[in-house]
Amino acid sequence: MLHLHRKKATVLNIVVAILFLFVAQDDLQAQFREPNLPNHDEKPYYFGITLGGNMSSFRTSLHSRFLQDDSVYVAEPNNNGGLSLGLSATLRLANRLETRFNPQLIFMNRSIRYVTKYPEGVENSTNNVKNIESILVSFPLQLKFHSDRIHNFRVYMLGGGKVDFDLASNARARRADDLVKLQKLDYGAELGIGFNFYFPTFILSPEIKVSQGLRNIHSRDANLKYSSVIDNIQSRMIVFTLHIEG
CATH class of the missing domain: 1.20.5 (Single alpha-helices involved in coiled-coils or other helix-helix interfaces)
Known part of the structure; x- marks a missing residue:
């Protein structure tokens, strides 16, 4: 054995x-x-396309009227998914520093869950979800800090700001009592990390970032039941993006 x-x-x-x-x-x-695209990092500028998915929600603060209201017990935001499509233009500033302009069209459906005293809606439920659909035209401008390239791989960090325009804004709409109105203009800050994978004809860059709105986009209406109990609404997103650059 x-x-x-x-x-x-x-x-x-x-x-x-x-x-x-x-x-x-x-x-x-x-x-x-020999590494792929050996001279790419010396280019003064280059372009690309972006495809992304996001998990978006609101950051809310309740109005003082909420404590006095006897019909709404709970008002809290939910997380919802969305998609984005865009273009990118990157300008080389230094050996490990670039700036990128990345305009995008973003489709999202954010929502707020309410628990009310009186039943309403489907099967007279007191648990109501108010969906707020948005189509954003987003203009992010970012700084990218790169690591040294290791053969066909490189990592980077990014930070910057953005301005968003909501094409589906309902701030001026005159509808039913269940409306939560949003302003058309928003701006915010972004922070993230990404990875460059060099292929023979293109660079694939998966990236994840956190985006936080800095403006109160709530157009509060004291006469609307679901709007009056909320004071501030700010946007927030976690975004996963694939950049294809050449």
Whole structure:
């Protein structure tokens, strides 16, 4: 039995040694292989397209009237998904510093959940969700700080600001009592991290960032039941984006 165990251990050692040689040989070849797009980092500027998904919600603060209201018990925002499509233009400022302009069209559906005293809606429920659809034209301007390139890989951090215009803004709408009105203009700050993967003909850059609105976009109407109990509404998003750049 001990003889058989020694044979198995010897065979295992040989297999591990062979695998180690293959991995070491591949790493050695990679070191001498020319990286993809070797002159790309010297370009003064370049362009790309972006495809993204987001998880968006509101950051709300309640009005003093909420404590006096006897019909609305709860008013809290929900998280909802959305999509975005855009273009990008990047300008090289220094060896590891770039600025990027990334206009996008963003589709999102944010909502606020209310618990009311009196039943209403489907099956006379007191649990009501008010959906607020938005189509944003967003204009972010960001600074990107890059690490050194490791063969066909590089990491970067970004920060900047944005201005948004809501094409579906309902601030001037005159509708039913269940309306929550939003202003058309918003602006905010962004912070994120991304990765550059160099391919023979393009660069694929997955990126995740947090976006926080700085403006109160709520157009409060004291005469509307669901609007009067809320004071401030600010936008917030977690965004995952794929940039395809050349």
